[in-house]
Amino acid sequence: MHPAAALGATHDAKLPLAFIAFGIGSLAHALACLALEPSLILQPHISPGVLSLVHAWVPGFLVSVCLGACYQMMPVVLGVPLACGGWRRWAHLSAHGVGVTILISGFTRGHYEWVAAGGALVALGIVSFAHSAWRTFANSPRRDAIAWSFPISATWLVATVVLGVVMAVDRRWGLMGLPAMRLLPVHAHIGLAGFFLTLLQGVAFQLVPMFTMGELRRPRFVTGGLVATQVGLVCLASGLVFGVHAVALFGAGVLAGGIVSSGVAFFATLHSRRRKKLEPSLTSFAIGAALVPVAAIFGLILLATRVANETPSVVPAYGIVIIAGALSFVVMGMLGKIVPFLVWMTAYGPKVGRQKVPVAAALSSKACERAWLIAHAAGVALAVVAAANGSAVGARIAAWILTAGGLIYFWNLVRVARHLLRRGPFAPVTPVFQT
């Protein structure tokens, strides 16, 4: 790579921060819904309230944050500028924001024409994002698992959103007579495993060494994990769509193998860190990563046995382990590092070398991070137990603890964002690069 490439590829932090801000707003909406109606934890996963909550949490919060992070990280990791203009990225944010809002309103009111319209807007943005991911990847010389994770995960996201729109259209107008109950787990798993897990199986091996001054360990396990996940997911989705149980089970097994392979590499990489003490954000990331195999085993048990038919309450518990547990710990932990960094780059980056500036980590309160982590962990654990046992009291307490944790988390982010108001004049200087 040309020495300048690593620097020339970086760009403005405003768009990632805007995606993150929208995501945080969606999480606030989801937590408010949960606090007002804690029984959502106990309701079947196909009820309108649960569908609305899940879509506020997943495409609203988790996907928005990951999209913002990808727009920031792709050019840095791939070492080339993003292959799409600034206006297209902002158009994506607009389509995503409006689309998700319509989508969630549609689920809340049971208006599936709104769900289809909102989903179509989200899909337009995601297609544009996937196109940029593939073109940027094509321009990059990097071809390891970390680089591949961007375009592959973007492709799964397109498939997830398009399938969701098709299901909403069919639900509203009944044109195709699709087997919705069979397609719903496909939609969920290609989104959760195809997008989030694939992205995590690449990006984690860039972020963790960067934030802990460690180094990538067991790269073959990283590649193996990514490949096994793709093969497993294709088999799982095909088995579920065509109702071939053995193929679905085989796919789930291969997928679980991929998770174990990536997990081995992840904890070996984490072990190589030079910064010995793990901050709360990185602890959250590690807890989320450790919950991924737990969720995979849970899913395998549900698929291999008749537990889900005999005790339907375990299905919401499974969803909570994945969404509020594994994925939220990973994403919220990552946000705890990325937001202070992006704010620092915008507010203090231009002042480095000219005046004394704080370090990025100092913008965030470690006490708030710790308090959120404890509250979120307690809330998730209690919500899983309450959902599995159908306990209304447990669900209420879990919802309130999760909301209290969320408030602490938001307060800390506001404290970090306040540094943006302290910006001063910027006099750019350009370094010379050796060719």
Place this chain on the structure above:
Amino acid sequence: MNAVDKEVLLTEVRKAIGTVLDPEFGIPVDDLGLIYDLRIREGEVSIQMTLTTQHCPAGEVIVNGVKAAVESLPSVRQATVTLVWDPVWTPNMLSARARELLGWG
């Protein structure tokens, strides 16, 4: 510029570079072992430096910060920062102080 003046300026330049911290770890870039070479000629300073990774998102800020810090010295007319990847940075290049700050001593 005689040898004594050059030595004094070199110390000042090192001190100025030491004010530029890695934003994530809060460790001066010279303690991280990022500064490979430093030359002074007639008030012009040329610096060869690297980054901990080629994919460092703060790279531009750090490199510009080093240039700005050195050029802020009254006896420096111009500073040129050259970014190099050879030799590749490894944690073995950390100073004893940096290792201590990272809890790795």
